[in-house]
Amino acid sequence: MYELVEAIIYYVGIVMVILGGILDLIASIGMNRFKNFYLRLHAATIGSIGGGFYPLIGIGLVVLTIHSLGTMKYYVAGIAFTTAFFLLITAPTGSHALAQGAHRAKIVLPEPAVVNRLLEDEEKVEGGE
């Protein structure tokens, strides 16, 4: 039973690493093909979460099943999980700050856009002050 659980953890980790590679490829294609700053930012976040967070979790899971490392495997897995956690909370924040800064400074406007409520709100706030 224990060996079965271990094998499942191992293969889940391997699948996550491979999935991370595929998502990185998709993100790089998106960076090249998307036409707009905001769309490219979306592709970049796929690269940092899909290509950074998933493989780190996968490596952490795989390492936990390798017994020849001794107690060293807990260090590797702990560092992998901690890094994955910080990547998970900081990467979306970074892209959010980039998008917000670009929008507020009116350097790039989202187009084609049917409706832009954020711009309307910002103009309302600026007009009110």
Place this chain on the structure above:
Amino acid sequence: MAEKTGSLRDISLAVLASLIIILFAIALVNTMTISIPPQEQHRWLSWEFLTSTYNWAVKKTWAASPEVVTSVLWDYRGLDTVYETSVFFLAIIGGLMLVRNYHPGKKYSEKGMSLIARTITKITVVSVPVVAASVALHGHLTPGGGFQGGSIFAVASLLAIVALGSGFLLNRGWSKSRLLGFRTLGLIIIASVALTLPVIGLLDGVKAYVIQNQYKPWAPVSFGYTANIPFLGIILYSGTLVFLNLAEFLAVSAGLSLAFLIISLPREELKKSGGIE
């Protein structure tokens, strides 16, 4: 927007550029410099340090630390690092000269980025100093050291300045004089650690060197290398290395935070004080 890609001109340019890069790389490795040594062998200098820094059998040339880089930096060429630290101190003083007419006011704005960025920054800002302290305190055991730990600490203050507004640190008492005081305290600790053994040697009438770390047969004074601490057992502290790393950590983190704070001061207030155009 999408141009037609893959014309013959582009491809030939790419091939030409990569050929030039490869040719220059081969020429650089083979003729212009000495060739890259095989990784299994060491050159004599690195072999000298690798076999002497943590050699318990030959204690007259050791530094009592398994970390070769820190041993070289603070023991074998320790005086050089002391001078480097003073050069860095003078650079911070030079940065302060630019804002010498500026006297800080009462309140600064704590208006930073959006709520999302502020919340995540508040989580990250408290965890960065932990990493910094770990890097600095393990400087004599694992790669890292005082300067590296201080630089990591300065990242935390830079994050706080950018995401939470410069007022976040300034309103909490991170003033110019206080940070400079911590900077000076670090330098004073480094100087006193460097001069402790010569003073002891002078009082005892034996030979001792400035910034000496371990016992030498011709200079019989030492900082020791292990300490028996209750509840922790015997730990290796490698003589002067841990004290110097801690002092450097204090000095560099305060100095770099001060530099970032100076950079982030609002331009209008600097203009008002008359220091800049």
